[in-house]
Amino acid sequence: xxxxxxxxxxxxxxxxxxxxxxxxxxxxxxxxxxxxxxxxxxxxxxxxxxxxxxxxxxxxxxxxxxxxxxxxxxxxxxxxxxxxxxxxxxxxxxxxxxxxxxxxxxxxxxxxxxxxxxxxxxxxxxxxxxxxxxxxxxxxxxxxxxxxxxxxxxxxxxxxxxxxxxxxxxxxxxxxxxxxxxxxxxxxxxxxxxxxxxxxxxxxxxxxxxxxxxxxxxxxxxxxxxxxxxxxxxxxxxxxxxxxxxxxxxxxxxxxxxxxxxxxxxxxxxxxxxxxxxx
Ligand code: ARG
Numbered sequence: 342x343x344x345x346x347x348x349x350x351x352x353x354x355x356x357x358x359x360x361x362x363x364x365x366x367x368x369x370x371x372x373x374x375x376x377x378x379x380x381x382x383x384x385x386x387x388x389x390x391x392x393x394x395x396x397x398x399x400x401x402x403x404x405x406x407x408x409x410x411x412x413x414x415x416x417x418x419x420x421x422x423x424x425x426x427x428x429x430x431x432x433x434x435x436x437x438x439x440x441x442x443x444x445x446x447x448x449x450x451x452x453x454x455x456x457x458x459x460x461x462x463x464x465x466x467x468x469x470x471x472x473x474x475x476x477x478x479x480x481x482x483x484x485x486x487x488x489x490x491x492x493x494x495x496x497x498x499x500x501x502x503x504x505x506x507x508x509x510x511x512x513x514x515x516x517x518x519x520x521x522x523x524x525x526x527x528x529x530x531x532x533x534x535x536x537x538x539x540x541x542x543x544x545x546x547x548x549x550x551x552x553x554x555x556x557x558x559x560x561x562x563x564x565x566x567x568x569x570x571x572x573x574x575x576x577x578x579x580x581x582x583x584x585x586x587x588x589x590x591x592x593x594x595x596x597x598x599x600x601x602x603x604x605x606x607x608x609x610x611x612x613x614x615x616x617x618x619x620x
Pocket of ligand 1: 563565568569570587588589590591592593599
């Protein structure tokens with residue numbers, strides 16, 4: 342109950358806004374198997390950027406989700422190291438194009454989950470505190486976190502979004518428009534079986550897919566490199582809920598190899614604790 346209240350409090354100050362009808366750009370097949378996302382449809386999606394001396398610009402490194410006006414949830418493997426300097430990151434919010442002319446948001450604090458070692462060992466989540474709360478608008482709005490007892494199944498409507506590669510060997514070309522793909526959740530036990538098969542049972546004595554993971558995607562549909570940290574959202578009782586954070590996978594959207602995500606509900610208590618103790 343308390344957590345429900347908290348999740349609701351998160352959204353105060355950023356009321357639900359109707360997305361504007363998106364301008365239709367030339368269709369592109371992207372994320373893997375997706376297409377251009379309409380402006381304002383996924384207002385929590387952000388790009389985590391790092392400075393490139395080569396390009397003399399802030400460049401996209403990972404996706405992320407606004408979960409509170411002042412907090413972004415991303416993947417821990419997107420952060421250089423535990424004590425990364427917050428000033429080496431910027432957040433872009435509110436635009437489906439990666440390199441528009443909007444001001445980037447500064448980060449004042451980076452919190453990597455204490456249990457994180459490698460993505461495939463779990464706890465692949467990190468929080469970034471924005472120096473100033475984002476101005477919520479039709480295109481900038483936090484997403485609701487999964488509740489602790491939420492059960493998503495393959496019958497739920499779920500989507501992955503990001504600016505990552507279109508295939509194992511293909512980058513998203515300019516103008517770098519956000520991509521969306523409708524994916525099916527794959528039950529953990531089946532996902533484990535698929536990954537055990539794919540790794541020829543080399544890991545039969547240990548679990549590959551942890552309880553703190555959720556799997557989603559199918560042949561030709563799913564996240565790829567550069568989508569990491571970004572959202573897997575599912576429609577729960579009419580509202581979009583953050584269910585996963587893009588974490589890892591064998592290849593990208595290969596047959597019988599779903600994408601692996603950090604299961605957000607596992608980390609909700611940790612997220613709430615961090616946000617409370619930092620505010
Ligand atoms: N870890 C990758 C990244 O940094 C991509 C994760 C999604 N991957 C996948 N291969 N299914 O963007």
